Amino acid sequence: MTQTLTLKDRDLFWPPADELTEAAERIRARLGDWPPTHAPWRICLTAPDEPNGGDLIVIADAQQHGEQVARWLVRGAGVIEAAEDKATLHLGGEKYRLEGHLAEDWVAALAAFLDCGFDPHDALVLALAWRDGDETRADDAFPADLSHFPRLAGLPDALAQAFPRCPDRLxxxxxxxxxxxxxxxxxxxxxxxxxxxxxxxxxxxxxxxxxxxxxxxxxxxxxxxxxxxxxxxxxxxxxxxxxxxxxxxxxxxxxxxxxxxxxxxxxxxxxxxxxxxxxxxxxxxxxxxxxxxxxxxxxxxxxxxxxxxxxxxxxxxxxxxxxxxxxxxxxxxxxxxxxxxxxxxxxxxxxxxxxxxxxxxxxxxxx
CATH class of the missing domain: 3.20.20.70 (Aldolase class I)
Known part of the structure; x- marks a missing residue:
């Protein structure tokens, strides 16, 4: 049994979104027994007037918000650029570029994984590994199918042949x-x-x-x-x-x-x-x-x-x-x-x- 389902006791989303909060709670309840995080995160679907260091601001195109994005990042907020089957997290001077499926519930899933204590870049990976309805299919719906996980964009080309494999049990x-x-x-x-x-x-x-x-x-x-x-x-x-x-x-x-x-x-x-x-x-x-x-x-x-x-x-x-x-x-x-x-x-x-x-x-x- 999950230790906590206190998501409604704090501001998870800006502007407040009851349906998203309820979806996040449903997902969180199926992820297993994770200690709740105390990190002051908040997912912003509209830019707040005064972003704080825990905000993750979701936008469609960072170039359209150039100066604003720079100000948000200086304030310590993160920016998630999400459109079609791509999501890029801008945070702490780094860009985490992911390509993969964006489920309808991906924002609610992101909130659930953040509540489990995962750092934003790992929570975003897991949110893109999420599939709508996963929380209805098992008591423990934590992503475990590698084929569902996103790809990382912007990496150097991998070698044509894998490195020699070590024994499975070293x-x-x-x-x-x-x-x-x-x-x-x-x-x-x-x-x-x-x-x-x-x-x-x-x-x-x-x-x-x-x-x-x-x-x-x-x-x-x-x-x-x-x-x-x-x-x-x-x-x-x-x-x-x-x-x-x-x-x-x-x-x-x-x-x-x-x-x-x-x-x-x-x-x-x-x-x-x-x-x-x-x-x-x-x-x-x-x-x-x-x-x-x-x-x-x-x-x-x-x-x-x-x-x-x-x-x-x-x-x-x-x-x-x-x-x-x-x-x-x-x-x-x-x-x-x-x-x-x-x-x-x-x-x-x-x-x-x-x-x-x-x-x-x-x-x-x-x-």
Missing amino acids: GLYPVLPTAEWVERVVGFGVKTVQLRRKSSEPAEELKREIARCVAVGRQHDAQVFINDHWQAALEAGAYGVHLGQEDVHTADLAALAAGGVRLGLSTHGFYEILRALHFRPSYIALGAVFPTTTKVMPTAPQGLRRLARYVRLLDGVVPLVAIGGIDLQVLPDVLATGVGCAAVVRAVTEAADPAAAVSALQQGFTR
Whole structure:
């Protein structure tokens, strides 16, 4: 049972629209048990006199409202340009361009997904995945058919051939800070690891570190991924590289594919999942599942409920990796979502006995 149906207790739409509110409540009731958001959003079908930072102003053509749009954005509001089968969200200096079906109830669906706590760009993706009447077909009508999801416009062309696919269930995936750690953990029998070096070390030292990792991977028949440093990884003949969302625009993906390098991509929500799928990677990382101190995250923790939704949507489509704040205590809950791989950092590198920690984590995948 949904925790809250308090949509009528606040201004969801401008101008107020009882029918839209009722439709949003019907949809929200079928989306599952999501904690209500406290974000002060409002969907404006007519521009308000004084937009605020929570407003999403829906218009048909941004060019016709050029100066107004600029003022709205400066005030912190978002603008959704929606017409025919296209919707573009202008927010925070970014443009999120989507192409797909706009159901008659798409605005009500957008309100329902915003109330579930999804950021505007992810809520808009889900609203375009919505189909009129979905709320009548199941107790849980959350979008789970990838063919219904919108396409992202304005992306670079994808490669003609997908990157080599990783095993569907990669298992334990330690992310490690040095080649010494990689050698140590691979020696414990781990078959998938990642070198993530964030220091500004000299290029030659970095290349030596990567070469050591590649060598130990070949020696132990392990799959070693290199984070970020794709050029050095390619030169060293690494098994794979792991990149962030921003890196796909600067890395030479064609050269990586030609070199037979596997590609893993980070994602932090539905919009970024669609962007990652466009580039046909070897696996997609989903996170951060829990709070983490190992890096500054661009989004709030996703949590197990969202992870389960991602797995349900993408199972069989691409191998998946859960990442972020995962340790032995929460590993059973993570694996219960159906994900076949969990990346860990501190659960290994800060363990009093790393060998014992690795053994316990590996056993978690066999239960």
